[in-house]
Amino acid sequence: MNYCYRLFNWALPNLCVCCHQPVHAPAKICRICLSDIARLNFKSSANLLHRPDINKLIPNPTFDSLFAVCWYQHPVSTWLKGIKFNKQLTYKAALHQLIKAQIKDAQAEQNWQMPDVLMPVPLHWQRRVFRGFNQSEEIWQRTGIAVDTKSITRDKRTKPQSELNKRDRKTNIKGAFSCNLTHRYQHVAIVDDIITTGYTVNEIARLLKSAGVKQVSVWVFAISDPTKPS
DSSP states (O other): OHHHHHHHHHHSOOBOTTTOOBOOTTOOSOHHHHHHSOOOOOTTOSOGGGSHHHHTTSOSOSSSEEEEEEESOTTHHHHHHHHHHHOOGGGHHHHHHHHHHHHHHHHTSTTOOOOSEEEEOOOOHHHHHHHSSOHHHHHTOSSSSOBOSSSEEEOSOOOOGGGSOHHHHHHHHTTOEEEOOSSOOSEEEEEEEEESSOHHHHHHHHHHHHTTOSEEEEEEEEEOOTTSOO
16 A cells, blocks of 8 residues: 555655645645745734734725735735636645644634634626636635535626726625525634735625624635735
8 A cells, every 4th residue: 555655656746836846745835835935924913904014905894803824925826816717726735735824823822713604705606607616615625614605695797806996896896795694603704815905805794794793704815915016
């Protein structure tokens, strides 16, 4: 059995997505490269809304807390674009590895609270058919937390937020979603790939709170800062 496993790894080696050196599965980032990727520092609070540099990017949030792995910059920006637009799902394992490390760091903070469920930001059904998957669902698999893909639906096909300016993003997303909770949740985490202005997750958080959810968090892989190169 061990001989067959070694032979398989020799024939089809599992390589680090950064340096392309062999790495033991299921990891996709080697130990050295993992330490080189800058993750967000919680600075004594697992709620990143408490950081002034992040808080100023997301005005008037309707959600209670924010969890993220890193800034939207290379190399993770390349991986996220690869998944979203080129169906390069091989990068998923690398993102999962970083998410796992960031959750472990967050759990060491006193104000960390695990949500009851994760709710991926939904795609309109036409966009999902065209893309073939929802990148938010793919990225936030394997956290060990239940995932609810039914309670929030996207009823209106909107323009991609990335193509709009800050003023038009808020109008674009208004009334795009509806909420029909399948369970009584106390704490929901809305999950997405990137947050820029927060208008999309604000709209969903508003619906969840109107439906009786007491605490709404937002979990994203990356935070986009217009002043930082991506």
